[in-house]
Amino acid sequence: MSSKGPVIVMEAPEKLNHSEAQAFLAELQPLLQSDRPRIVLDCSQVQHMDSAGIEMLLSSMGEAMKRDGDIKLANLSPASGAILELMRVDRLFEIFETAEEATRSFQTVALPEVTPTLPWYSSGYGFADLKSAS
Amino acid sequence: MGLGAIVVPGELYRNAPAGIAPNMDALLSDPLAYLEVAGRSTLERTIERFVRAEVDAVSVLQTEAGSRGVRPSFTAFENVEFQTVSDLRPAIQQKLQEYSQSGIEHSFLLFGNIYAETDLLDLFYFHREARQTATRTLNREGTLDLWVVDCLKAQDFDLDAMFLQPKTSSNSYFIREYVNRLITARDLRRLASDLLQGRCVARPSGREVKRGIWIDEGAEVHRWARVVAPAYIGSSSKIMQDTLITRQSSVEKNCCIDYGTVVEDSSILQNTEIGICLDVCHAIANGNKLLSLDRDVVIEISDPAVMRSNYPLPKPATARKWASNISLFNRRKQRQPTPARLQPAGSAPERRGFETNSMKG
Numbered sequence: 001m002s003s004k005g006p007v008i009v010m011e012a013p014e015k016l017n018h019s020e021a022q023a024f025l026a027e028l029q030p031l032l033q034s035d036r037p038r039i040v041l042d043c044s045q046v047q048h049m050d051s052a053g054i055e056m057l058l059s060s061m062g063e064a065m066k067r068d069g070d071i072k073l074a075n076l077s078p079a080s081g082a083i084l085e086l087m088r089v090d091r092l093f094e095i096f097e098t099a100e101e102a103t104r105s106f107q108t109v110a111l112p113e114v115t116p117t118l119p120w121y122s123s124g125y126g127f128a129d130l131k132s133a134s
Numbered sequence: 135m136g137l138g139a140i141v142v143p144g145e146l147y148r149n150a151p152a153g154i155a156p157n158m159d160a161l162l163s164d165p166l167a168y169l170e171v172a173g174r175s176t177l178e179r180t181i182e183r184f185v186r187a188e189v190d191a192v193s194v195l196q197t198e199a200g201s202r203g204v205r206p207s208f209t210a211f212e213n214v215e216f217q218t219v220s221d222l223r224p225a226i227q228q229k230l231q232e233y234s235q236s237g238i239e240h241s242f243l244l245f246g247n248i249y250a251e252t253d254l255l256d257l258f259y260f261h262r263e264a265r266q267t268a269t270r271t272l273n274r275e276g277t278l279d280l281w282v283v284d285c286l287k288a289q290d291f292d293l294d295a296m297f298l299q300p301k302t303s304s305n306s307y308f309i310r311e312y313v314n315r316l317i318t319a320r321d322l323r324r325l326a327s328d329l330l331q332g333r334c335v336a337r338p339s340g341r342e343v344k345r346g347i348w349i350d351e352g353a354e355v356h357r358w359a360r361v362v363a364p365a366y367i368g369s370s371s372k373i374m375q376d377t378l379i380t381r382q383s384s385v386e387k388n389c390c391i392d393y394g395t396v397v398e399d400s401s402i403l404q405n406t407e408i409g410i411c412l413d414v415c416h417a418i419a420n421g422n423k424l425l426s427l428d429r430d431v432v433i434e435i436s437d438p439a440v441m442r443s444n445y446p447l448p449k450p451a452t453a454r455k456w457a458s459n460i461s462l463f464n465r466r467k468q469r470q471p472t473p474a475r476l477q478p479a480g481s482a483p484e485r486r487g488f489e490t491n492s493m494k495g
Contacts (some may be wrong), residue, residue, distance in 0.1 A: 051440065082431055086412050
C-alpha cells in the first residue's frame, strides 16, 4: 500500500517542557486537523523533555490517529529515548534513526499478503476436495 | 607476627583517566565502595574479609575531596578505624610506620573500590615466602591495586614508584577467585547481578524468603507485587501493589517502588523513590537520576512524582512547603467518604497496608 499525501517533517524544539510543548502543539495543531496527517517529528534538537512534553506527544498522536494518520519520531537522543522508555511511551511510537527513514516508512507500508482462501465450510469445497486432501 | 590492612576507597576512580567513567559524576556523588549493593557496601564486605582473616588492625584512609565527608554507617567491626586525611601518600607512610612500631610486620594495601574474594592468608604466605618488600596481585584482566607490603621496608619506599612497577611481575600473586574492580557504574550493576546469581561467595544480606529472593529487615512487599528470583529487596523498602521486580534486580534500603512499576535487570540505589507505572530496565537509579546502561546516558528527572530521592531530609523552608502540600492532600482526602467512615460504628475498619507477599517468583 502506498500513501499519496505529503509527509511533513517537523523539528521538535530543544526543550519539550510545559511552556515549549504548548507552543509547539499550537504549531502542530493545523497539521493535525488535516485529513490523514502524516508527521515525522525530528527530535535531534531535543535536549530536555519532561512529562508535559510526553503528554503533548501522546495527545498529538491521539489526534493524528483519530484522522487515520500517525506521528513518527526520528533522531531521538539517547536521553530522550531513555525517558520515553522509562515512561513506557517508546512502544507507542514508531521510532526511526533518521527523518528520511521515518518518511519512507510512511510512503511504503507493506501489508502482509493475504491469500484468498475459502473456509472449509464454504460452498467452494466439495466432497471430492476433502477426499483428495485426506 | 602481626598483620594489618590499609584500605583507601575511591582513590582509584579519582585517578582514573578521563573518559573511563564519564557518567559516574553525573550519577553518583560517593565512591562506589561506599554504595550498598544487595544490602552492604563493598567497603564493608572488604573490611569484613580482613577481620575474618584475623588481621590485627584495619585502617580506612579517605581524602576529604574523595570521600566528600562520607562516613560509612557500619561500626560493627573491632580494630577498624576511619581517618580522613588531606594527603594520602604521607598518611599511608605514617600508618605503615605506626604499624611497624606496634609490632605489625606486614600489611595489606587496598586502593580503589576493588572487591576481591581472594584467600588473604594465602596471599600473605605467598608474600612472606617471596621475601619482597611488596607483592602485587593480578587476575586475568591485569594487575590489581591490592598489595601486601613489609611495613618496615615500605616506609622508606617510594610509593609512587611502587605503584608504577611493571604491570606483569613474576612475583605477583595471581587471583583466581571472584574480582570486581568497581570502576564504572556498570561494574556496580554486575556486582549486584553476580551476588544474586551466586557467582561470588558473598551473599545478599537479609533473609532468603524463597530460593533467590532476598528480603532484608523491615522491607514491605505488597501481596500483589511480583518478585521474580533472583532479586533483592533492601531494608525498610516498600514494594507497592502490581509492581514487578525481576531479572537480578536489587532494590536497596529505604526505597519505594510505586504502583505498577517494572524494575528489570536494574539496581535501585538506596533512598530512591520510583513513581507509578514506569519501566526501569537495564538501569541504575539513584535519587532522581537514572543511568540507562543500554544507552549509556544519565537522565535527571525533575518531576518528583516520577523519581526522587528521599535523602537527605528537606531543608526547613522546603519542609514547610511539603507540609503545606501534605495538609492540602489530607484535607482533600477528608472530603472523600472513605470506606472506613462508611462502616457502621463499632466495627473494626478493614486492615490496609502491606502484608506478607505470597512470592510468586
